[in-house]
Amino acid sequence: MDRHSYVMAQHKCSSVPCPNDPETKNLTSISEFFLMGLSDDPELQPLLFGLFLSMYLVTVFGNLLIILAVSSDPRLHTPMYFFLSNLSLADIGFTSTTVPKMIVDTHTHLRAISYAACLTQMSFFILFGCLDSLLLAVMAYDRFLAICHPLHYTVIMNPKLCGTLVVMSLFISLVVSQMHNSIVVQLTYFKDVEISHFFCDPSQLLNLACSDPVTNNIVMYFIGVISGFIPISGILFSYYKIVSSVLRVPSGGGRSKAFSTCGSHLSVVCLFYGTGLGVYLSSAVSVSPRNDAMASVVYTVVTPMLNPFIYSLRNRDIKRAMQRLFSKRI
Numbered sequence: 001m002d003r004h005s006y007v008m009a010q011h012k013c014s015s016v017p018c019p020n021d022p023e024t025k026n027l028t029s030i031s032e033f034f035l036m037g038l039s040d041d042p043e044l045q046p047l048l049f050g051l052f053l054s055m056y057l058v059t060v061f062g063n064l065l066i067i068l069a070v071s072s073d074p075r076l077h078t079p080m081y082f083f084l085s086n087l088s089l090a091d092i093g094f095t096s097t098t099v100p101k102m103i104v105d106t107h108t109h110l111r112a113i114s115y116a117a118c119l120t121q122m123s124f125f126i127l128f129g130c131l132d133s134l135l136l137a138v139m140a141y142d143r144f145l146a147i148c149h150p151l152h153y154t155v156i157m158n159p160k161l162c163g164t165l166v167v168m169s170l171f172i173s174l175v176v177s178q179m180h181n182s183i184v185v186q187l188t189y190f191k192d193v194e195i196s197h198f199f200c201d202p203s204q205l206l207n208l209a210c211s212d213p214v215t216n217n218i219v220m221y222f223i224g225v226i227s228g229f230i231p232i233s234g235i236l237f238s239y240y241k242i243v244s245s246v247l248r249v250p251s252g253g254g255r256s257k258a259f260s261t262c263g264s265h266l267s268v269v270c271l272f273y274g275t276g277l278g279v280y281l282s283s284a285v286s287v288s289p290r291n292d293a294m295a296s297v298v299y300t301v302v303t304p305m306l307n308p309f310i311y312s313l314r315n316r317d318i319k320r321a322m323q324r325l326f327s328k329r330i
Helices: 004-014 042-071 079-108 117-146 150-157 159-184 202-208 215-247 251-283 288-312 316-329
Strands: 031-034 112-114
Touching: 031 042, 031 079, 031 117, 042 079, 042 288, 042 316, 079 117, 079 150, 079 159, 079 288, 112 117, 117 150, 117 202, 117 215, 117 251, 159 202, 159 215, 215 251, 251 316, 288 316
Parallel strands: none
Antiparallel strands: 031 112
C-alpha cells in the first residue's frame, strides 16, 4: 500500500456516524480531516504543483510591489492608494491562507489536516475574505466623496478617518471570523472526514457536521450578509451616486476623467464579486463537489493574482511609481 492509500484508509477508519444514529455505539470525536484536493491523478500532481506555486509567487510579488510603490512615493500618499495598499496586504493574507497548504499537499501527497489547523484555516479565510470585501466598499466610498464632494474631500477623508475605516473593517472581519469559529469549535462529530476541497471550506465543513442544518444555514447567511450583502450594497449605492453626478457634467472630457479614476476599482469589484457569485451559483446547481473546488480556484487564487495587474496596467500613477522604484533599485 502506498502512502496516499494508507492515509486514505486511516481516515476512512476514523469516520464516525452522527450521535443521533440509533446504530451508533462508542462514539469518538474526529481529530483530523482529509482534503481531497483538485485531482487524484498522480500524473497531474507535478503540473498542479508548478502551476499553483507560480501563481502564488506572482500574487505575493505583485501585491508586495503595489505596497512598496505606494509607500515609497510621496505622490501616492493619498486615501485612495492607502486603501489600495491595505487591499493588497489583505489579498496576500487571503491567498496565503489556502494556497501554501495546497502546494505542500500536492508535493507530499499527504493531505491530512488536523482539526485545530482546519479551524485556524477557516478563521483566517473568513477574516481576510471579509476584509477584502469591506475594503472594496471603503474604496467605493472614497471615490464617491472624491467625485461627488470634491471641495470637501480633503477635509472629510483625513488621515484619521482613513485609519479608522481600515481598523473598523479589520475589527468587523475579526468579529465575524471569531463568531463563526466559536460555533464550529462546538462541533465534535461529523458524518465524514473527507472534505471535497483543497482547503477547509466553511460551508462544506458545516454540511459534514452532525448538527441542526437550520443552525448551519443561519451561520452561513449571517456571514454572507456581513461580508457580502452589506458591502456590495454600499458599493452599488456609491456608484449610483457617482454615475448620477458624472452624467450631470457638461463636458465629455470631464466625464471621461471621472470614470477613469473609478475604472480600476470597478474592475476589481466585478472580478471579486463576479467570481464569488459564480462559485456560489455553481455550487448551488452542481452535483460534483470537485467542480465546486475547481470553481473556487478562481475566487481564492486567480482574483488576488490579477488585482495588482489591473491597478498597475490601468493606473498611470502606479506605473510611474513602479518605474521610479525600479530606477532607484538599479
